[in-house]
Amino acid sequence: MATLQMQGIEKQFSGVPALRTVNFEVKAGEVHALLGANGAGKSTLMKILTGAYQLDGGTITIDGQQVSIESPQDAKALGIQCVYQEVDTALIPYLSVAENILLDRLVQAKGSGLINWQRLYTESEELLRGFGFSIPVKMTVEECSLSEKQLILIARATVQKAKYVIFDEPTAPLSTKESERLFQIIDQLKKAGVGIIYISHRLPEIFEICDRITIMRDGQHVITTETAQTSMDEVIGHMLGKSFAEEFPKEIVPIGQPVLEVKGAKGGKVRSADLTVHEGEIVGVVGLVGAGKTELARLLFGADAAEAGEIKLNGSTLRIRDPKDAVDAGIVLVPEERRKEGIFVEESVKNNLSVATISKWSPLGFIRRGVEAGQAKELVQRLGVKTADISQLVGYLSGGNQQKVAIGKWLDTDASIFMFDEPTKGVDIGAKSDIYRLIGNLAKQKKGILYFSCEFQEVIGISDRILVMFEGRIVKELSPEGATQELIMYYASGGE
Template sequence: MSTLQMQGIEKQFSGVPALRSVDFEVKAGEVHALLGANGAGKSTLMKILTGAYQLDSGTISIGGETVQIQSPQDAKALGIQCVYQEVDTALIPYLSVAENILQDRLVQATGSGWINWKRLYDESEELLRKFGFSIPVKMTVEECSLSEKQLILIARAALQKAKYVIFDEPTAPLSTKESERLFQIIAQLKQEGVGIIYISHRLPEIFEICDRITVMRDGRHVVTTETASTSIDEIIGHMLGKSFEEEFPKAKVDIGEPILEVKGAKGGKVRGADLTVREGEIVGVVGLVGAGKTELARLLFGADAAEAGDIRLKGAPLQLRTPKDAVDAGIVLVPEERRKEGIFVEESVKNNLSVASLTKWSRFGFVRGGSESGLARELVQRLGVKTADISQLVGFLSGGNQQKVAIGKWLETDASVFMFDEPTKGVDIGAKSDIYRLIGNLAQQRKGILYFSCEFPEVIGIADRILVMCEGRIVKELSREEATQEVIMYYASGGE
């Protein structure tokens, strides 16, 4: 049985250790979970395995033979593939679904000067049908939803007959049904002798599909154990270095007068939304994938045009034609796709944290650098952002730290309504707790919070009231006391 082994792996960035003599292995035909809080070193270790980074010291071997991985091409040649969490970095938006799936073959065909387009489309359709996916193969990737993009990546990895496949938060954008289908595909790959490295912050699914679990913390290997011989509580303890007793810290707040009132909102997928948010109140908007949550958030942020409806902030009517209108009025959004819409990945932590409040730190068009840096350092400390320096590019931070930056940029604005769209997607259990506390602090400051999520336990844990969406409409309002996962699912799936 062929085993891929990484031994004594070390890596530094600007003199700061990211990996400290890490050992990890995956056997052919096993599903091995790689877990750890954001900043633990999981992504760095996997980027070394896929050739995106080069190790400083240590060895990688397959079947007992040492291999050299200097580039992504080297990794692919060795049969190592990755289905990335950030799908937009791995797909070409202006090409079709078929072209993205058969990308490698397309490059070879282009070199020969001849492409059989009918065969390309037929093969893609056959592959997607084999895996139970229903996506038009001639549609461009930029027209696809987030979940469809993830399925395209999975199909491409399966097509290339990889020996080892890394799944990085693969279920984050998927519905329950799509996730179940993914687990069937993973089981199929496992039967074919493929070694699976599975990274996820959803611990129940780890215990459902993984044979072994490795936990990292602070750039070190902590433990490797058989899944059957451990528990979720033990794994959380290993990840955090302490017991995690309060998953959903809920601050007590006296709820005040209405801040945001929405009546009859329509536009795109949103077919009818009435809601009110009060001072200090966290209102959860929950539904299944495709229910229209993100579209409602975008509509209330002025990113998408409203066809009808009345929106009032503190009693005054609003016309939201652009996000600038919303921000000027005092409504801000932390979007679902943080790398694409929430942060500037090629800018520094400092620039990202100050961008929304630059007018406070500039005069006559010139930015006061000292004040801007002081703000950034204060926010980094307040938010608990793990970064070597405020000048570090945000793209090099872990997912949870990127999300803290995406939230932090709004904190120095005068916003009275904060909207969060899937704020803990792809975020580890420790960073989740930080984000819940941050949202609780905003509620204590009398801000109104709209919290959009498809994670039912999360919304039940954090919200004061819960609005359930189905097919573009808000179909049910539940108090915190009334809400259970079963009741939410009933209404979210069309029950009346």
């Protein structure tokens, strides 16, 4: 039986091991799940397989022959394809469905100056029909739905005669019905002898469609087992390992009156969300990739449009159409993608820290530079930002110090609700402790805190209440005393 094997794979970044002698294999005609918590090394391993990264040690063999994969082109030539969760990054929106499916052939044909357009359209239609779908092949990709875009990527992989296909969180953007269609296609590929590597945080679907499971943790291989020989509880135990023994500097703060009340919030991935945040309360919102945490934060901040729902702040109903409305009302957000949305990387520390309160230093439109600089220096000291000078560009600071600046710009506003989306992502342990302390100080000031994270132990350590999200809904409320990583994983993976 044809087999792809990765043996003893090692990878380091700046001297820090990301993969340590990892073994993984996938056979032709099987669906093999690759599982692990965030940071386990799954993505790094697959980037090596697809040529985005080069391995530092180990070997890759296909059908017993050792191969060298130094670029994505090498991987494709060997029959390795990837269907990414972010389908838009792999498609050209202004080209037609047919052009995207047969993109490689189109490039070759343009080189010779000869393109048989009718043949291009006919072959694309036949490919899609083979999967049981009918998509107008002359339609541009930007007009397609998410599920149609995924189908286009699968059709492209098929026409390129893929032997092994990686599905990276493929159901995250899909509805239940669209996911069922995807599973049918995967079954067709499996029957055609294609080896499938399936990465997902949704355990019920792993047990539905996968033949074997490999689990990684902390850059190492933990176990490979037949799906039929294990259980969801065992998989969760292998994924989490020992408890993360980090101290959380959380103080006991009296919980006051309700500040934020949300009923029936709906929009985009958020299907239904009811929640309340009180004065001095830290409410953790936890879920896996694709659960809708970030989308809920963006919805409450006005960055995404709400389709339904009611938001009350201090008893008054709000109409939030954009982030300015949210900030004016007293709701602020420290977003997950800090370099894209939380800071201005090409601006100074001073300008970043004053941007949210610039009106205080600019009466009649004239900025009082001295007062602005003094306030920035005071914030740098209060936040513990390590910078040579307030004029230093934020883009040159470490990730933890950038995050402190992203938080710091809101500290002197009159906000009542502070939302943090993955605030310790890419941050070292020392900076994490500083961020927990900052959030604790906000709670002591009677601010309401919404803390969005997929780090289970972190949420247990910092929260007064925990809300678990799954597929766009808040499905369970837990107390930190009654919550465990295993219990959160159970509900976050679709358990009832």
